[in-house]
Amino acid sequence: MEDVTAEQLNKIQKQLTERYEHKQTVFQQEDDPLVKDYVEAFWQRIVASKKFDLVSVEKLSRMVNMDTLQHSNAREIGAENIAYQTWEKLQLTPLLLSAGFTPEQAKLAATQVISRAVYPASEFKTARWIKENSAVCELTDYDMDKVTKDRLYQSALHLYKAKDALEKHLSSRTNELFDLEDKIILYDLTNTYFEGEKRNSQLAKFGRSKEKRSDARLVVLALVVNIEGFIKYSSILEGNIADCATLSAMIEKLAAHTCPGPAVVVLDAGIATEENLKLIESKGYKYLCVSRTRLKDYTYVPDRLTTLLETKSKQTIRLRSVTTEKNTDYYLEVKSPSKEKKEEGMKLQFEKRFEEELQKIHTAAPQGRNKTNR
Known part of the structure; x- marks a missing residue:
């Protein structure tokens, strides 16, 4: 060599x-x-x-003989670590400390929020999951032996007291992280019911349930999000409140939280009363909604093109600009051939059932006499 x-x-x-x-x-x-x-x-x-x-x-x-490998006290940390890094990026611990939380309360809040994000369950199950399965306390530096369902309940109440400060901070922080401008805001309502009676609740009331549970008390959930899906504002309202009565408080919070400048508020017809639309304009916002009244005697704008859109379900929607003499708003005629077919089918089915019931009445009624109730 x-x-x-x-x-x-x-x-x-x-x-x-x-x-x-x-x-x-x-x-x-x-x-x-x-x-x-x-x-x-x-x-x-x-x-x-x-x-x-x-x-x-x-x-x-x-390095390790897999045939003889044994382990004890194994814990999960993958999803918890992702959630913890998100918590840190959002700078939530400094916010809680500025809101009056002690360092230990801030650690417990981080432990609870991360745990509920990874393992959404009750406080009782969450406490057991932290003690038996998760290494979340290794990340948040909270003493695992102190975790109990009662401490988690108390921590949730502390977090709810800081709700406005949290939502305002998260609204601006997510915009900073992702370089967003809230030009379009979506506002909608839903409700949920309680299995219990909730007799002493100030919010749970009987109302119009979207889940057809007229026998149970409800609360209304109001939510404002931007088009990227980040929550701007949320609220829990009385179960019997009218949809149109919720907008005033939302607009005030929206201006304070995120959008002092011009933005478009998207809302459904149930909220879009004349008073609410004037309120939106008075605050410097624009609006986009479904008209509560059916337009009559409208004409197509000749210099505007007809637009065809394809939905995720591969259905075609046609948009045409229309105008009327009495209204100054900008209107679009929205037509969907598939929806028209569906509505026509529903109409025919209703007419068929109506005729069948009439025939049943005719067959059951005695011939030559009028059947009346006394």
């Missing part, structure tokens, strides 16, 4: 040993062709000579 230097000999020896011990070089790859050729040639001679038990060497070279 007169054609190699001392340094090359050392490399050949090292690489042969590493291959024999099944070690791999991660950070530095050999680029000397002479060294590579000698290593490969010597290794083939070693294998051919059968002087070494390569199978036994492979077993001995394992």
Whole structure:
């Protein structure tokens, strides 16, 4: 081997040993062709000579013998770590401290929020999950032995007291992180019912349930989001409140939280009363909604093009600009052929059932006499 230097000999020896011990070089790859050729040639001679038990060497070279591996107190940390990094990016701990939380209360709040994000369950199940399955306390530095359902209940109440400050902070912080401008705001309502009687509740009232539960008390949930899906404002209202009566408080919060400047508020027809639309305009916003009244005697705007849109379900929607003499708002006629077919089918089905019931009445009524109730 007169054609190699001392340094090359050392490399050949090292690489042969590493291959024999099944070690791999991660950070530095050999680029000397002479060294590579000698290593490969010597290794083939070693294998051919059968002087070494390569199978036994492979077993001995394992860092961990998977056949005898045992573990105890194993805990999950993957999803918790992602949620914790999000908590840190949102800078929620400094906010809670400025809102009057003690350092320990802030750690418990972080523990609870992360746990509920990863494992949404009751306070009782959350406490048990933290103690038995999760390493979330290793991230938040909260003493796991202090976690109880009662402490989680108390922490939730503390967080709810800081609700306005949290929503305002999250609204501006998410805009900063993702470089967003809230030009379009979506506002909608829903309601949910309670299985219990809730007799002493000031919010739970009987109302019009969207889940057809007229027998149960309700609360109304109001939510404002931007088009990226980030929550701007939320509220829990009385179950019997009218949809149109909720807008005033929402507009005031919206201006304080996120959008002091011009933006378009998207809302449905149930909220879009004349008074509410005037209120939106008085605050400097624009609006987009479904008209509560059916337009009559309107004409198509001749210099506006007809627009065809395709929905996610591959249905075509046609948009045309229309105008009327009495209204100054900008109107669009929205037509969907598939929806028209569906509505026509519903109408025909209703007419058929109505005629069938009439026929039943005719068949059951005595001939030649009028059947009346007394």
